[in-house]
Amino acid sequence: MKNCGKCGVLLELSSFKDSSLASGYGNYCNACKKINNRKSRNRHSKSDTVSKHPLNKSKISGLRGPSFTNTELSSYEIGKSYEIEYTNLQNKKSKRIVYIESISQNSNSFRAYCHSKEYVLTFRADRSKILRIY
Ligand SMILES: [Zn+2]
Structure with a gap:
């Protein structure tokens, strides 16, 4: 799969x-x-x-696009931490605190360290909404 x-x-x-x-x-x-x-x-x-x-x-x-409001990829900055609301592929929303490591304009996504999973993950910008900037 x-x-x-x-x-x-x-x-x-x-x-x-x-x-x-x-x-x-x-x-x-x-x-x-x-x-x-x-x-x-x-x-x-x-x-x-x-x-x-x-x-x-x-x-x-x-x-x-998906039905919820997302934050444009250009709003994210490498080296900053954000609290985001992320909607996964099953359309389940979760709040995560992430530290941006790299941004990919081509795939409209960013790689970020997720503090709750303690792991670097790829987040799609069209599924993420910034709730708070740290
Ligand atoms: Zn496909």
Whole structure:
């Protein structure tokens, strides 16, 4: 079993099979890869007047993102500690005090030392909300 880096869903390894990769398995599940391919193709063919409209943009992000309010990745600073509310893949919320060790813009996530687990974990910014800055 493996967590998809895109949708975060726990899936069988067979869902990650990618013969074009040396490891034989990708980080994103095949369903996400298909969606990505389709989207990038559509983006070029559709007229860009629609995407420039700010109202449409917010509608799209509202549909794609989770239903709770998160804190933007840019609000986190390496070397600082935060109390965050983290919503896990089962949509369970928990409060954690974390110390930011690194930030990955590419995956919209940060690696942080979690004081309650006493372990460095990766947190997705779209699932985290800052409650307090230390
Ligand atoms: Zn996926």
